[in-house]
Amino acid sequence: MWARLRLSSLFGLTCGLLWLCPAAGSTCPVYQTLLCQLKNMAKKDFLKAFMTDQGLNSPHLNETCTGSSDFPVTETLKDLPPVTFLQTVSQTVRLIEQKLNEPVFKRMHIYLQGIDNNVCCMLQALLPAPAACPAPASRRTLSPTPTVGSFSWKLERCKIIQSYQRFMEAVGKVLETWGASPGQRNRKRRSLLNVLLGQRRKVRAG
Known part of the structure; x- marks a missing residue:
């Protein structure tokens, strides 16, 4: 069985519940559900609540919170193969967990673990061959x-x-460009290529 985390957001109604901590022998949700969940999980806003709780919710402090990021940007992520992309997401989420290691971030940790588990399931669902979940980093x-x-x-x-x-x-943004699965998307591209090649042969034959 899977332990479920109850969510009040819209995607909890449309995509099912967030899956956490798979037990041995259990199966992951279908790929489409995982993809839908991860798209919506990427929209979760932790910053506003943190700034309010810590008394930082003022215009000049909002600017102070803005800093350079060492994490990959859209232009970098969109060019990665699906497996590398998902592994990058997993590694980055785990790094964030390490950096935010105080008890005040307990709820955020649960959410990040949910993202990581969804990524793990998506890797196992990739075609043509399932990819292994990222090994725990030191x-x-x-x-x-x-x-x-x-x-x-x-x-x-x-x-x-x-x-x-x-x-x-x-x-x-990258996930919005994905189809039902990366494997299916690739097959559609190959099918389109076959159609175009077939049309070209007909023109030559005519």
């Missing part, structure tokens, strides 16, 4: 962080969350 040695709750800590975490959301926005 935990990186992170630089010392400011004292939890301090102003510098709030700004640092604010920048991390904003970078994460920009990354997931890019992920969502």
Whole structure:
């Protein structure tokens, strides 16, 4: 059986519930459901709630939270093969989990784990051959962080969350270009090529 996380957002009604922590011997949801879920999960806004809770919700602090991001952008992600793209999403999500390691981010961690599990299931559903889930990465040695709750800590975490959301926005844009599955999309392209070649042969024969 799968443990379910109850969601109140629209995609919870249209795409089913978020699947977490598959047990041994269980099967993943169908690929179309996973794709629909991941598209909507990419839209989740954690920044607004964090800024409100931490007293950062003012115009000049909004600008302060904006920082450079080390995560891939849309132009980079869209050129990746499906397997590499999904593995990049998984690795980035896990890195975010490591950076936001305080208890205040517990709910966000659950959500990120859900994204990672969906990605794992999507990799297993890829055609023509299923891809393995990314192996757990060794935990990186992170630089010392400011004292939890301090102003510098709030700004640092604010920048991390904003970078994460920009990354997931890019992920969502790429996923919007996917068909029912990458394998099916590729087969459609090959079918179109066969049609065009067939028409060309008819013209030559005529």
